[in-house]
Amino acid sequence: MNTTWNKTSLTLMMLDPNNKKVRFTYSNLIEKPSDDQIAKFAAVIAQLTGTVFVSASIATVDDKIQTV
Numbered sequence: 392m393n394t395t396w397n398k399t400s401l402t403l404m405m406l407d408p409n410n411k412k413v414r415f416t417y418s419n420l421i422e423k424p425s426d427d428q429i430a431k432f433a434a435v436i437a438q439l440t441g442t443v444f445v446s447a448s449i450a451t452v453d454d455k456i457q458t459v
Contacts (some may be wrong), residue, residue, distance in 0.1 A: 392455050392456060392457050392458065393455070393457075393458055394453050394454070394455055395453060395454045395455045396422045396451065396452075396453055396454075397452040397453055397454050398418065398420075398451070398452045398453075399418070399419075399420040399421065399422060399423070399424065399449060399450070399451045399452075400416060400417065400418045400419075400420065400449070400450045400451075401416070401417045401420055401424065401429065401431050401432075401448070401449055402415070402416045402417075402445045402447065402448040402449075403415045403416075403417075403432075403436060403444065403445060403446075404432075404444075404445040404448070405409075405436070405437065405442035405443060405444055405445060405449070406442060406443045406445055407442050408441060408442075412437065412445070413440075413442055415440075417435060420449075422451075423451075424449065425445065427448050427456060430444075433447060438445055453456075455459050
């Protein structure tokens with residue numbers, strides 16, 4: 392089988408000033424974002440929204456194609 396990358400999504404869990412969880416989800420990212428890229432992106436989102444970064448979750452979708 393051949394594996395082909397299709398898409399990557401990122402979900403950031405943040406805390407607002409009232410300590411309520413806020414989830415931000417982004418689709419169509421690069422294939423394999425590094426820890427540093429995720430941390431920097433989360434820092435920008437935190438600064439823009441006034442939230443605090445808690446955690447990140449990445450989901451990757453690959454296509455599996457059977458070769459004949």
